[in-house]
Amino acid sequence: MRDLSSPKEKSSSLNPIHLLLVEDEESHAVLIQRVLQKHPSRQPFHVTIAGSLQEAREHLRTAVPDLAIIDIHLPDGSGIELLTAETGTPSFPIIAMTSHGDEKIAVKAMKAGALDYVVKSEAAFNDISHVVERALRQWHEMSERKRAEKELRTQAKQLMTLSHISHQILSGREVKALMREAVSLTARTLKIIKGAKVLELLPDHKTLLLRAGTGRWSSLVGQTIAVADQDPLIRHVLASDEVVFVEDLRTDKRFGGSSLLFERYGYISGIGLPLSSREDCLGILLACSEQPWLPNNNDISFLQSVANTLAVTLEGKRTAARMRRLQNDLLQANQFSTLDEFGAVLAHEVNQPITAIINYLRACQQIIMSAKEPTLQTILELMDKGVGEAERAASIIHHLRESAQTGETVRGYENLNTTVYDASQLALGEAVDGDIVVNFELSPRLPPLYINKIQIQQVVFNLVRNAVEALAGAGEKSLTIKTASTQNHTVEVQVQDMGPGVDSLYQDKIFKRRFSTKKAGMGLGLAISHSIIKTHRGDLWVSTTPGGGATFHFTLPVTS
Ligand SMILES: Nc1ncnc2c1ncn2[C@@H]1O[C@H](COP(=O)(O)OP(=O)(O)OP(=O)(O)O)[C@@H](O)[C@H]1O
Numbered sequence: 001m002r003d004l005s006s007p008k009e010k011s012s013s014l015n016p017i018h019l020l021l022v023e024d025e026e027s028h029a030v031l032i033q034r035v036l037q038k039h040p041s042r043q044p045f046h047v048t049i050a051g052s053l054q055e056a057r058e059h060l061r062t063a064v065p066d067l068a069i070i071d072i073h074l075p076d077g078s079g080i081e082l083l084t085a086e087t088g089t090p091s092f093p094i095i096a097m098t099s100h101g102d103e104k105i106a107v108k109a110m111k112a113g114a115l116d117y118v119v120k121s122e123a124a125f126n127d128i129s130h131v132v133e134r135a136l137r138q139w140h141e142m143s144e145r146k147r148a149e150k151e152l153r154t155q156a157k158q159l160m161t162l163s164h165i166s167h168q169i170l171s172g173r174e175v176k177a178l179m180r181e182a183v184s185l186t187a188r189t190l191k192i193i194k195g196a197k198v199l200e201l202l203p204d205h206k207t208l209l210l211r212a213g214t215g216r217w218s219s220l221v222g223q224t225i226a227v228a229d230q231d232p233l234i235r236h237v238l239a240s241d242e243v244v245f246v247e248d249l250r251t252d253k254r255f256g257g258s259s260l261l262f263e264r265y266g267y268i269s270g271i272g273l274p275l276s277s278r279e280d281c282l283g284i285l286l287a288c289s290e291q292p293w294l295p296n297n298n299d300i301s302f303l304q305s306v307a308n309t310l311a312v313t314l315e316g317k318r319t320a321a322r323m324r325r326l327q328n329d330l331l332q333a334n335q336f337s338t339l340d341e342f343g344a345v346l347a348h349e350v351n352q353p354i355t356a357i358i359n360y361l362r363a364c365q366q367i368i369m370s371a372k373e374p375t376l377q378t379i380l381e382l383m384d385k386g387v388g389e390a391e392r393a394a395s396i397i398h399h400l401r402e403s404a405q406t407g408e409t410v411r412g413y414e415n416l417n418t419t420v421y422d423a424s425q426l427a428l429g430e431a432v433d434g435d436i437v438v439n440f441e442l443s444p445r446l447p448p449l450y451i452n453k454i455q456i457q458q459v460v461f462n463l464v465r466n467a468v469e470a471l472a473g474a475g476e477k478s479l480t481i482k483t484a485s486t487q488n489h490t491v492e493v494q495v496q497d498m499g500p501g502v503d504s505l506y507q508d509k510i511f512k513r514r515f516s517t518k519k520a521g522m523g524l525g526l527a528i529s530h531s532i533i534k535t536h537r538g539d540l541w542v543s544t545t546p547g548g549g550a551t552f553h554f555t556l557p558v559t560s
C-alpha cells in the first residue's frame with residue numbers, strides 16, 4: 001500500500017481530501033493519481049493506493065476515506081465485496097471502475113451503493129477529477145439532506161411530546177401525574193438525557209421540592225431538597241432566571257468543578273431551565289446526562305417549551321389553591337359582609353341574654369320589694385342565672401369579634417346533647433308560659449363533635465326560639481327536640497313544632513338575611529344559623545312536620 005501525497009498537499013494549509021484508490025493495475029493507478037494532482041481544486045488530494053481487496057480492507061480498518069475509487073476486477077476478488085461489506089449504506093462515497101463491456105457489473109455496483117461508475121479508458125482517467133468532485137458534491141448534498149431529515153424527525157417528535165403534554169393540561173390531569181409525564185417524555189425524546197426532574201421552588205424561596213424525576217432521582221420524588229443556595233447550577237438559574245448549561249462539570253470553572261446534585265447521581269453535564277410565571281420563578285426543570293453534552297438549538301427550544309408548559313401548570317395549581325383559600329375566607333367572612341351587618345348580628349344574638357338578665361334582676365327587685373319572706377336563696381338563684389346570661393352575652397361578643405377579625409372560630413370536641421339541651425333550655429326559658437309541651441329525644445350514642453360550642457348553641461337557640469314563636473297561636477303547643485346519628489358520618493339535630501308551618505311561598509326566602517314575617521323580627525336568626533352550619537360543613541333545611549308545623553334540621557360531620 002502506498003501513501004501518495006501530492007506536492008500541492010505538502011505546501012497547502014487546507015485539509016486534504018483522503019482518497020482511497022483500489023486498483024491493481026499500476027499504470028492506471030499512476031495515471032489517475034497524476035490527473036488528480038494536476039487538478040486545480042481548492043483542496044489537495046491525499047491518495048492511498050491499495051492493489052488488492054486485502055490491502056483495501058486493511059486500510060479501511062484504520063481509516064475512513066473521504067472517497068474511494070474501486071476497481072471491480074481485483075486479483076483477490078470483486079471490488080463489489082468492499083461495497084457490500086459496508087452495512088446498509090456506505091459511510092463514504094464510492095466510485096466503481098469497470099472495464100469496457102462490463103456495464104452490467106457497473107449497474108450491480110451502483111445497486112450495492114456506489115455513487116457513480118467509470119468505464120476505464122484514457123479519456124475517463126483524464127476526466128476522473130471531475131467525476132470525483134461531482135461525487136463529493138453529491139455526497140455532501142445527500143448528507144445534508146439526511147441531517148435535515150433527521151432534525152425534522154426530531155422536531156416532529158418533540159412537537160408531539162409538547163402537544164401531548166398540552167393536551168394533558170387541557171384535559172385537567174392531576175398536576176402530579178402531569179409533571180411525571182413531562183419528565184419521562186423529555187427523557188424519552190432526548191435520548192442523551194439520563195435524568196430529568198421538576199423542582200418546585202417553595203414559597204420561602206429557599207427550598208426546592210422534587211415534584212417529578214426520572215433516572216436516579218425518581219426514588220426521591222416528594223422529598224424536599226434544600227439546595228437553592230447550595231447547588232451552583234440551581235443558584236445560577238434562580239439568580240439569572242435564565243437557561244444555564246453545563247457541558248462538562250469537571251472542566252466548567254463557574255461551578256468550581258462541583259455540584260452536589262450532579263456528582264451524587266453520576267451526571268456530568270446538564271441544562272437548568274427556570275419555570276417562570278409572569279411574576280415569579282416557580283421552579284426549575286433539570287435535564288442531565290452522563291456524557292459531556294451541549295444541547296443544540298432544537299433541544300433548547302424543545303426544553304424551553306416543556307418548561308413553559310410546566311410553569312403554566314404550576315401557576316394554575318397555585319392560583320387554584322389561592323382561589324380555594326379566598327373562597328373559604330369569603331364563606332367565613334360572609335357572616336358579616338359590612339360593619340352594619342356585624343352590628344345587626346351582635347344585636348340579634350346578644351338581645352336575648354340581656355333581656356333575660358333584665359328579667360332576672362326585675363324578679364330579684366320584686367322579691368326584695370314585696371319582702372314577704374326574705375328568700376335569700378331564691379334571690380341568689382336568680383342572680384346566679386343572671387350572671388350565667390351575662391357570661392353568655394360576653395362569650396357571644398367574644399366569638400363574634402374573633403370570627404370577624406380572623407374568619408375563624410375556636411373549636412373543640414363537645415358533647416352535642418349537652419350543647420343542644422342547654423341552648424334549648426335558654427331559648428325556652430321565660431318564653432314557656434307553661435302550656436308548651438317539650439319533648440327531648442336525645443340519642444345516647446353520639447360521638448363527641450368537633451364544633452364551636454357557642455355557635456352551635458346559637459343555632460339551637462334561634463331554632464327553638466322560632467318554634468316557640470310559631471306555637472304562639474297554635475292549638476297543639478308541642479315541641480320536639482331530637483338528636484340522632486345518621487349515615488355518612490353525620491349527626492342530625494331536629495327542632496319540630498306543631499305551629500302553622502312555613503308557607504310554601506317563603507320556603508326559599510327564610511334563610512336569607514332580613515327576611516321576616518314577624519312584626520318585630522330582624523330576619524337574621526336563620527341566616528346566621530345557616531352560615532354557622534355551613535362553616536361547620538353541615539346542612540340546615542326545613543321540612544313539614546307530619547300533621548302540620550315545621551321541622552328544622554341541621555347536620556354536623558363526625559370527624560375522627
Ligand atoms: N318554626 C317556624 N315555623 C314557621 N315559620 C318559621 C319558623 N321559623 C322561621 N320561620 C319563618 O322564617 C322567617 C325567618 O326566621 P328568622 O329566625 O330568620 O327571623 P325572625 O324569626 O323573623 O327574626 P329574628 O331575626 O329576630 O329571629 C320567620 O320570620 C318566619 O316567617
Ligand SMILES: [Mg+2]
Nearest residue numbers: 462466525526
Ligand atoms: Mg327568629
